[in-house]
Amino acid sequence: MALVRQYAAPRSSVPLQILLFYNYYYFILFFAVEILALIWKATVLPFSSPTLASEVSLVILYGLCEALRQFIGNKGNLTEQPFPMIVFLLLTLPMAMAYVFTMLFQTYVLHLDAILSYIGLGFCGFEFFLAIVALIQFSRSDITS
Numbered sequence: 001m002a003l004v005r006q007y008a009a010p011r012s013s014v015p016l017q018i019l020l021f022y023n024y025y026y027f028i029l030f031f032a033v034e035i036l037a038l039i040w041k042a043t044v045l046p047f048s049s050p051t052l053a054s055e056v057s058l059v060i061l062y063g064l065c066e067a068l069r070q071f072i073g074n075k076g077n078l079t080e081q082p083f084p085m086i087v088f089l090l091l092t093l094p095m096a097m098a099y100v101f102t103m104l105f106q107t108y109v110l111h112l113d114a115i116l117s118y119i120g121l122g123f124c125g126f127e128f129f130l131a132i133v134a135l136i137q138f139s140r141s142d143i144t145s
Contacts, residue, residue, distance in 0.1 A: 013134035023123045085135040096124045
């Protein structure tokens with residue numbers, strides 16, 4: 001008599017994974033445009049050195065935070081574990097604040113900065129919502145199993 005294995009249905013959130021996939025490429029574009037915009041602003045507009053240094057360092061911190069957030073979000077969703085999803089949710093908040101800073105509080109805000117930040121904020125919002133739904137799914141299935 002052969003043993004029949006029963007596999008649990010995957011609980012990973014496909015919409016979240018799709019958003020993470022597209023947000024990965026979007027953030028590469030956002031990061032490159034922000035760096036180029038800062039170079040342009042530094043050459044054309046009057047910037048004090050400390051202000052320019054702080055804005056460049058903030059963009060670099062955005063990149064590091066977003067790379068970590070994307071990695072943890074992918075791993076948490078694919079491994080269906082609640083803890084990485086909680087960390088992903090916690091890292092989404094500083095990224096949302098970074099987008100708000102970029103679109104409202106930079107020394108010089110270009111229309112391009114604002115548009116790209118709105119799009120990034122949209123990604124963060126949708127990913128936050130879908131991550132909460134995925135976290136609830138993961139937590140419920142841990143209780144039933």
